[in-house]
Amino acid sequence: MAALTPRPRPRLTLTPAHTRVVFGVALAGAWLGETVNTYEVPGAAAIVAPAIWSALSLAFLAAGAAFLYGVRPRLSGAALLLLLVVAAAVEAKVVGRAGEHHGKHLPALALAAMVACAALGRERLAHQAACGAVGAAYVLSGLAKLLGSGAAWWQGGTLGLLVAERAVAGPAWLAAPRLQVALSPHLCSVLALATLLIECAGVAMLWPRARRAWAVAALGLHAGVALLMGYVYVTWVMVVVALAFGSFVMSPHDAENTQAAPPARG
Amino acid sequence: MSRAAALAFVLVVVGGLVLGEVFPLSRFDMYARAAGRREGAVPFVLADGREIAIEDLSEFSALDAQALLPPGMPCSMEYRVHEMQSWILTHPAHAGTTPGPLRVQVGYRVLSIAGGRLHERRVLVAEGRAWPR
Numbered sequence: 001m002a003a004l005t006p007r008p009r010p011r012l013t014l015t016p017a018h019t020r021v022v023f024g025v026a027l028a029g030a031w032l033g034e035t036v037n038t039y040e041v042p043g044a045a046a047i048v049a050p051a052i053w054s055a056l057s058l059a060f061l062a063a064g065a066a067f068l069y070g071v072r073p074r075l076s077g078a079a080l081l082l083l084l085v086v087a088a089a090v091e092a093k094v095v096g097r098a099g100e101h102h103g104k105h106l107p108a109l110a111l112a113a114m115v116a117c118a119a120l121g122r123e124r125l126a127h128q129a130a131c132g133a134v135g136a137a138y139v140l141s142g143l144a145k146l147l148g149s150g151a152a153w154w155q156g157g158t159l160g161l162l163v164a165e166r167a168v169a170g171p172a173w174l175a176a177p178r179l180q181v182a183l184s185p186h187l188c189s190v191l192a193l194a195t196l197l198i199e200c201a202g203v204a205m206l207w208p209r210a211r212r213a214w215a216v217a218a219l220g221l222h223a224g225v226a227l228l229m230g231y232v233y234v235t236w237v238m239v240v241v242a243l244a245f246g247s248f249v250m251s252p253h254d255a256e257n258t259q260a261a262p263p264a265r266g
Numbered sequence: 267m268s269r270a271a272a273l274a275f276v277l278v279v280v281g282g283l284v285l286g287e288v289f290p291l292s293r294f295d296m297y298a299r300a301a302g303r304r305e306g307a308v309p310f311v312l313a314d315g316r317e318i319a320i321e322d323l324s325e326f327s328a329l330d331a332q333a334l335l336p337p338g339m340p341c342s343m344e345y346r347v348h349e350m351q352s353w354i355l356t357h358p359a360h361a362g363t364t365p366g367p368l369r370v371q372v373g374y375r376v377l378s379i380a381g382g383r384l385h386e387r388r389v390l391v392a393e394g395r396a397w398p399r
Contacts, residue, residue, distance in 0.1 A: 092289075102292060117270065128268040128269075128271040129271060130274070131268070133275065135271070136274070136278035139275075141294035141296075155301065162297060165308045168375055168386075183379065203275070
């Protein structure tokens with residue numbers, strides 16, 4: 001009679017090691033953003049007691065550490081995703097406006113894709129699925145501009161006015177360069193068109209060999225958005241870097257079994 | 267091309283377009299309808315006529331936070347207006363105390379670009395008193 005052996009648990013290995021830090025910063029940024037957005041609203045503490053939020057934050061921290069160190073990734077990933085969904089629901093209830101803060105979306109989309117693969121028993125596809133989901137977010141952003149404004153979106157005046165608003169309202173040291181850009185319709189057209197092209201080129205995340213080149217372009221896009229518009233999307237940058245330059249290998253077997261397994265013959 | 271990536275890509279694109287803002291899905295349509303605007307409103311705060319950050323003031327009295335929203339003009343910085351509203355609501359003057367010495371005015375710089383130049387007119391929307399922090 002064969003001895004009963006415990007069913008192997010999946011493990012998640014992030015390589016190189018700093019991928020763990022990069023994706024961790026993205027997750028932490030998503031949670032921190034939720035916290036700030038929720039509690040800057042008067043009366044938020046009456047809807048969600050800070051003690052409860054603190055407990056949720058500790059749970060997020062624990063689940064995040066477990067996920068990033070590959071411990072029970074199916075469970076810890078699902079817990080992380082669930083906590084982000086709860087936080088987003090609380091934010092929507094407290095703030096009263098949904099979809100305004102996008103910082104939380106990319107870490108959650110990448111997680112959702114990984115967790116879905118694990119739940120379907122397709123752990124090895126987790127990284128690929130996360131790349132597809134993240135690329136889709138950028139393509140959606142480009143599509144929204146095309147559907148919402150069409151070719152008028154990259155006419156100079158559109159971006160020019162947005163940048164001019166941030167020139168008068170942003171930090172003093174950026175006022176002059178922002179104003180110079182805003183008053184140059186040709187430059188604004190080029191920048192707007194480049195934005196649209198890079199966003200739509202998010203489809204490159206479907207091809208492993210194209211990911212790094214597109215990620216560099218996306219980093220340039222985020223740098224430009226930060227300088228001209230003042231939006232620093234740290235979580236998005238970190239997710240793109242983690243997925244394009246790192247590797248998330250979710251194995252259906254635990255590490256000990258894998259190491260102990262004899263080499264296959266024949 | 268990775269088939270898993272392609273499947274996730276299609277699910278997120280279709281889900282975002284069909285369902286909209288159902289976290290973690292979204293249409294990510296920030297500023298997607300920005301084309302065609304001729305003017306943009308930027309909020310500002312004055313304390314005794316001097317421009318100041320709202321966070322440098324406290325104990326507001328007679329300043330209606332609800333009146334801060336831009337009156338019928340496009341504003342791409344409403345997040346800032348909401349932050350200002352929150353600050354005012356969470357830092358009210360205590361009942362029975364003396365109103366602050368500073369005259370606080372909140373308004374909008376209404377910007378437009380024409381002839382290669384930036385044009386600006388100012389609109390005041392609310393007024394009250396506060397103490398410096």
